[in-house]
Amino acid sequence: DQQVKQNSPSLSVQEGRISILNCDYTNSMFDYFLWYKKYPAEGPTFLISISSIKDKNEDGRFTVFLNKSAKHLSLHIVPSQPGDSAVYFCAATPTQGGSEKLVFGKGTKLTVNP
Amino acid sequence: NAGVMQNPRHLVRRRGQEARLRCSPMKGHSHVYWYRQLPEEGLKFMVYLQKENIIDESGMPKERFSAEFPKEGPSILRIQQVVRGDSAAYFCASSPLALTPYIFNEQFFGPGTRLTVL
Numbered sequence: 658d659q660q661v662k663q664n665s666p667s668l669s670v671q672e673g674r675i676s677i678l679n680c681d682y683t684n685s686m687f688d689y690f691l692w693y694k695k696y697p698a699e700g701p702t703f704l705i706s707i708s709s710i711k712d713k714n715e716d717g718r719f720t721v722f723l724n725k726s727a728k729h730l731s732l733h734i735v736p737s738q739p740g741d742s743a744v745y746f747c748a749a750t751p752t753q754g755g756s757e758k759l760v761f762g763k764g765t766k767l768t769v770n771p
Numbered sequence: 772n773a774g775v776m777q778n779p780r781h782l783v784r785r786r787g788q789e790a791r792l793r794c795s796p797m798k799g800h801s802h803v804y805w806y807r808q809l810p811e812e813g814l815k816f817m818v819y820l821q822k823e824n825i826i827d828e829s830g831m832p833k834e835r836f837s838a839e840f841p842k843e844g845p846s847i848l849r850i851q852q853v854v855r856g857d858s859a860a861y862f863c864a865s866s867p868l869a870l871t872p873y874i875f876n877e878q879f880f881g882p883g884t885r886l887t888v889l
Binding site for chain 2: 661663689693698699700701702703706746748750752757758759760761762763764
């Protein structure tokens with residue numbers, strides 16, 4: 658059972674335009690959500706996160722939106738740059754329970770064309 | 772201020788051999804997590820350890836896999852009698868001691884060990 662779903666395996670965007678990456682989850686216990694960026698042959702790098710008590714978090718060009726009723730979150734990158742080309746993973750975790758294990762989606766490969 | 776270190780970066784084993792993957796957490800971090808990424812998949816949680824303790828091993832296969840994080844030295848993920856299906860990228864992450872309950876502590880990932888079983 659896939660608790661975190663990224664339904665778009667890939668996305669191609671023109672430089673300067675907005676990139677929107679989507680993520681859906683099914684587990685109501687998840688209350689903290691993260692986006693990681695991954696380049697080939699490297700480990701994931703933390704990008705931005707959001708707690709379930711918020712519906713938006715912004716950090717520079719990156720904004721994450723959370724719709725709890727729809728169990729949906731999205732990452733907006735604007736303006737997109739060629740260096741943003743990478744695989745983006747959505748992850749979720751329940752902060753209660755003590756484990757802090759992350760549940761990842763399968764990732765979306767973003768290509769930003771110059 | 773080195774990040775999470777993993778070695779080896781690449782490991783080739785024949786079926787039936789043992790694989791040992793090492794992870795040195797960031798300085799000052801006392802929590803270690805192991806994740807596995809199969810081809811075309813996301814990362815999947817395997818085990819969460821603190822020094823000398825396994826906190827959560829719910830993602831670890833019941834047989835052939837074991838993990839430890841001794842008082843001194845790196846964390847070790849050990850796979851006995853490897854099979855082709857064990858071929859994957861294994862990532863280690865570390866986080867600092869939780870100062871406040873119910874606040875998520877960011878996990879910092881290492882570069883991974885790519886295990887190939889022939």
